[in-house]
Amino acid sequence: MxxxxxxxxxxxxxxGRGSAGTVWLGEGPEGPVAIKLLREDLASDQELVGRFVQERTALLGLEHPNVVSVRDLVVDGNDLALVMDLVRGTDLRTRLDRDRRLAPEAAVAIVADVADGLAAAHAAGVVHRDVKPENVLLDMQGPLGPGGSHPALLTDFGVAKLIDSPRRTRATKIIGTPDYLAPEIVEGLPPRAAVDIYALATVLYELLAGFTPFGGGHPGAVLRRHVTETVAPLPGIPDELWQLIVQCLAKAPASRLRASELGTRLRELLPLVAGMPPLDVDEPDAEPAEDETPAAEEAAPRDEEVRRRGAVPLVPGAKPADSNRDTHTSMRVPAPDELAGGARGTARVPRAAGAPRPGSARHRAVARRRRVALGAAAVVLAAAAGVGAWLATSEDDAGATPQDMNNTAPATP
Structure with a gap:
């Protein structure tokens, strides 16, 4: 209607729908547009309306081929809306849901596009703060790039910042999606441009692996990993690309590349990954232990597929179709003792495709079979050694002379 x-x-x-509002296909004086209509409770927040007005100039002035431009901001009664360019295509999350992971060449090309868009935003003093696949749109009408990739555009600039008011979040809340949050945000520091680089490197890892480096499990565990864990290596990609990912996932913001540097470096690496097939690795926690099936899965209907992927939906009661589209979510900042609660040594290391998850019943069964096989082999070897020794002794005895026999007999008193 x-x-x-x-x-x-x-x-x-x-x-589409998300936790912040609803996106509509609309019509304006200059033709079709996308209209992001924020929730009524947000629109009734006078402080938020004031922030909209303050940010109007910065958001309307952000123009770049890899950024979905904001054409207008509407404040009208109970309506609070961003009017944006309409991109004919899909979002990167939908592409990942379909393909699980991308070929390295396409992944690198898409992330390079997003890095270029971020570079323009950062130069204008705008930090996105919520870079994730849901906020990357693929222009299906644009020219194909390396690896058959469509042009990528970053959207929803400013939404997280607008909604993240001091009164709304206080000092115990953070804005963002857990899988992509930089460690400094988890620790309560103000977000700078480096948080977007960390999130974009996480997206690149996810495009290559099919899962995020620190995701999986309870949101609190995800946040703890960002602060305490080192990213687990991805087998099968050039070392130069891996080192670039590691640098951009550094815990220290100053150690990360700037967006312009990241875009340039990624394009330089495109020849190294040209023609490579998607990686063949399995998500570390994709296979639950057979004797440790989560209660939620046991209670689920047999014919209902349990959704498995890195990102953790944080919108209580959200429908599966909407939970991936949340623009932002508030979470409590963990206390220092929670962050230090023994997360070290639990990094989620990717497994070769088909390999059992460490600690699972299948993994233990394989280990038992291996021990039994090794034990049986040891018995066979020992038996073979005994038979060999007996045969050697028998041959020696058979070739001995009577004199030799007498020489080996004990002396009589």
Whole structure:
């Protein structure tokens, strides 16, 4: 059902929903647009409305081929909306849901596009703060790039910053999606441009591996890993690309590359990954122990597929189709003793495809079979050695002379 947004725009059809609001296909004076209509409770927040007005100039001035431009900000009664360019395509999360992982060449090309968009934003003093596959759009009408990739555009600039007011989050909340949060945000430090680099490196890892480096399990455990764990290596990619990922996932913000440097370096690496197939690795926690099936999965209907992927949905009661599209989520910042609660040594190391997960019942069964096989082999070897010794002794005895026999007999008293 169509509805008016301000005096210049009409929202005709819902394109998607998220925790911050609803995205509509709309019409404006200059043609089709995308309209992000924020939730009514956000629109009724006078402080948030004031922040919208303050950020208007910065958001409207951000123009780049790899950024979804904001054309207008509408504040009208209970409506609070961002009017954006309409991108004919899909988002990167949908592509990942379909393909699970991308070929390295396509992954590197997409992330290089996003890095270029971030470079323009950072130069204008704008930090995205919520870089993730849901906020990367693929322009299906644009020219194909390396590896058959479509042009990538970063969207939802400023939404996290607008909603993250001191009164709303206080000192015990953080804004963002857990899998992509830089360690300094988890520790309560103000977000700078380096947080976008960390999140984008996490996206690159996910495009290559099919899962995020620190995701999986309870959100608190995910946050702890960001602060305490070292990223586990991905087998099968050039060392130069791996070192670039490691540098951009550094715990210290100053150690990470700038967005412009990251985009340049990634494009330089494209020849190294040209023609490479997608990696053949399994998610570390993709296979639960047979005797440790989570209660939620035991209670699920047999014909209902349990969703498995790195990102942790944090919107209580969200429908599966919407939980991946959340723009931001508030979470409590863990206390220092929680962050130091023994997370070291639990890094999620990727496994070769088909290999059992360490600690699972299958892994223990394989280990038992290996021990039994080794034990049986040891018995066979020992038996063979005994038979060999007996045969050697028998041959010696058979070739001995009577005199030799007498020489070996004990002396009589």
């Amino acid at each position: 169509a509805r008016k947004i301000g005096s210049r725009y009409t929202a005709n059809q819902i394109l």
